[in-house]
Amino acid sequence: MNAPIKGSVVKRPLLSVEKLSIEFGQGSESKRVVDDLSFTLNPSETLCIAGESGSGKSLSALAIMGLLPKMARVPEGVILFHDEDLVGLSERRLQHLRGREIGMIFQEPMTSLNPTMRIGDQMLETVRRHKLATGAGAHKHIRDMLEAVKIPRAGDRVRQYPHELSGGLRQRVMIAMAMLCQPQILIADEPTTALDVTIQAQILDLIRELQAEFKTAVLMITHDMGVVAEMADKVVVMNQGVVEETADIRKIFTSPDAEYTRKLLAAVPRLGTAPTRVPQVFGEPVLEVSNLRVRYPMKSQGLFAPAREVMAVEDISFTLHQGETLGIVGESGCGKSTTGRALMNMVDFEGDVRVMGTNIRGLKGAALKKQRQDIQMVFQDPYAALNPRKNIAELVGEPLLIHRRGTAAERERRVAQLLAQVGLPEADAMTRYPHQFSGGQRQRICIARALALNPRIIVADEPVSALDVSVQAQVLDLLEELQKDYELSYLFISHDMAVVERLCHRVAVMYSGRIMEIGSRDQVLRNPRHPYTKRLLAAVPVPALDRKLTPAPLDETEAPNPIKAKGHVPPAVRYEQPEEGHFVAVSV
Structure with a gap:
């Protein structure tokens, strides 16, 4: 090693980690x-x-x-x-x-x-x-x-x-x-x-x-x-x-x-690299949402204080067709996850939600149970979504048991088939417990459970946001394969624009409980018209050295306060259609 030049200042590191093992x-x-x-x-x-x-x-x-x-x-x-x-x-x-x-x-x-x-x-x-x-x-x-x-x-x-x-x-x-x-x-x-x-x-x-x-x-x-x-x-x-x-x-x-x-x-999904989609003709509508509104009551601030409520979702409408994937994107608090829960009838809502032609609003008991066979959900956190006290055979087979599908032997064969479909063919997988699997494997188990009843629609709420990029890519590949095999329709909720670009046919952008822009993937992500959509796309970090982010100041990105007086009627949103199938909010 050469000695430092006489008179030079040797820059010492602030922190030096040497041959550390744990x-x-x-x-x-x-x-x-x-x-x-x-x-x-x-x-x-x-x-x-x-x-x-x-x-x-x-x-x-x-x-x-x-x-x-x-x-x-x-x-x-x-x-x-x-x-x-x-x-x-x-x-x-x-x-x-x-x-x-x-x-x-x-x-x-x-x-x-x-x-x-x-x-x-x-x-x-x-x-x-x-x-x-x-x-x-x-x-x-x-x-x-x-x-x-x-x-x-x-x-x-x-x-x-x-x-x-x-x-x-x-x-x-x-x-x-x-x-x-x-x-x-x-x-x-x-x-x-x-x-x-x-x-x-x-x-x-x-x-x-x-x-x-x-x-x-x-x-x-x-x-x-x-x-x-x-x-x-x-x-x-x-x-x-x-x-x-x-x-x-x-x-x-x-x-x-x-x-x-x-x-x-x-393995990193890069926004703008997905090939242009050839326009497709999809099957019949499997999900029709009209004027959906979700509001949560708030605790009173005093005896004479006016009642207030949170306007979580406000007057949104869209349609999902057989074999189609519709992405819903937006920041935390925009109402996208609440929309997913409303479609599962997990929260009270106003408006109409038709699953395979049946309005699910107000359904309870046996009627709701029957409808759940057509629409299932994959949650964001697979560990929280799986009961740690049950093994995988019990977890994946639970929908079959609830809906009384087949004998015990038939259910066991169905579970083995489902695990093989999602890439978990290990002989001992069925007897193991959730904590014995990686995050990606747990998400595959959740997908297998969602497929157990052969649903027509799957609501996927941030299903890959907590996964590493290579595991994320494997789960996205799996979702695409399953869609081709079974003509599944996905409502894909995410804040990751690159993942949405890869998987979705159409995209809806939500902000403050409302849809700001909706259209085909290429229309929304490659020719955005609404300022909020443009801001979302500009903020996506890119794994490349030739582009640095220019984030908007905080005060420009704080959403309006969703807490309003009970019964508040906000101004209606008017949409323009700059091209066929592409709708953009122009007033709110």
């Missing part, structure tokens, strides 16, 4: 989940650790913070912050470093924030612990940081509880808490995974602004290669605990060395 268990039962991880992080630099679930990227971040689970241990390696090894450091010293020198944004803000404490009180704990300020100065410091992360009405937000904020605002609160001490390193663990594209773009832009203002180094953990392209200076690609490749961002995207990196990039 294991679970002891002795012969130990399992190494991170093996020989090494990287350096310099001041003001952004390093992304990319990889799929189970790659060890989040555990590596927890090791840096000294927050590994009790059953985990570090048998080898060092983590140098400046010249101090964080491995084996006393808890008292680690508590001093956490927050003050190294801050962390966790993946799910709702589980990271205390639901019983107001936002201001939670932030005040950090201010007091690190003795940043006292009295009025502490409260001013909190408000200043909330304003720094562009939270509107910061003075009001400190008195609110986490559940009173949107997902985007909760994530901003987490960033503000992590930046209270202006740490030298900010670790962001999947900070945008659960957020919609416009809010995601704002969060990434905010992290960049804070990094420039406070000269903070950022260690970002993500499986989204679009986020990597948007943020990273350097990239570490991990796979099943092993580093596949470490390189600067340009090399990763232009000439990656590792086969796994190439597969990871190839």
Whole structure:
């Protein structure tokens, strides 16, 4: 190794991880989940650790913070912050470093924030612990940081509880808490995974602004290669605990060395790359929705206070044909998931919903049970949708049992057939339990269960949003194959525009409970007419280096308040038809 030139200044890394390994268990039962991880992080630099679930990227971040689970241990390696090894450091010293020198944004803000404490009180704990300020100065410091992360009405937000904020605002609160001490390193663990594209773009832009203002180094953990392209200076690609490749961002995207990196990039759905769809003639209408409206009553604020309600879905209409996929896209709170639940008769609604010609509004008991044979649902979180106490044979066969289809032996054969159709032909799959499968496999089990009664329609609510890109691609392939085999009709609810482009024939864009634009996939995604549709498309992160996002300011993207006086009648929406089958809202 050449000696440094005399008189030159050697730039020392802020953080240096050298040959780090992490294991679970002891002795012969130990399992190494991170093996020989090494990287350096310099001041003001952004390093992304990319990889799929189970790659060890989040555990590596927890090791840096000294927050590994009790059953985990570090048998080898060092983590140098400046010249101090964080491995084996006393808890008292680690508590001093956490927050003050190294801050962390966790993946799910709702589980990271205390639901019983107001936002201001939670932030005040950090201010007091690190003795940043006292009295009025502490409260001013909190408000200043909330304003720094562009939270509107910061003075009001400190008195609110986490559940009173949107997902985007909760994530901003987490960033503000992590930046209270202006740490030298900010670790962001999947900070945008659960957020919609416009809010995601704002969060990434905010992290960049804070990094420039406070000269903070950022260690970002993500499986989204679009986020990597948007943020990273350097990239570490991990796979099943092993580093596949470490390189600067340009090399990763232009000439990656590792086969796994190439597969990871190839699996990312890219908006605008799907081939143009040839116009198709679909079968008869299987679902007809007319003037659908869903409103939720709110708790009274006082004896003489006027009654209020949440306008979740307001006067929407559409038709779904046999063999067709209609995508419903929009941000959180736009009403798309509520629409899906209304179609399943899981919430009270006004208007007409006709499934195979039968109006399901008001159906109960045996009549509703009979109609459910034609329409089934695949939920966003497969783990929450599966009873952990039942094995797979019981879960997939449950619809057959409820509807009294066949004998026990016939149901068992049907379950085996369904599991084979969704790519789970393992001999022991039927006797295993949900926790023994990966996220992608659990979603396949949910799809098998939805297919058990041979439905005509499947409502898929964000079925791939929680999955890694390669698993996501496999599930989308499966949905396409099943549609061809059985002429299924899908109502596909999602905020991922690239996934919608790949799978859907038509697209409806929802905003504040209403449809802003609806038409064929190419009409809506390649020739958008409504400003909101254009803003959604502009916010999609792209796994390419030649395009950076230009997110709209927060105050431009906050939806109108959906809470109105009971009985409120909003102005009607008028639609224009710029081309055949393409409708755009022009007044609201």
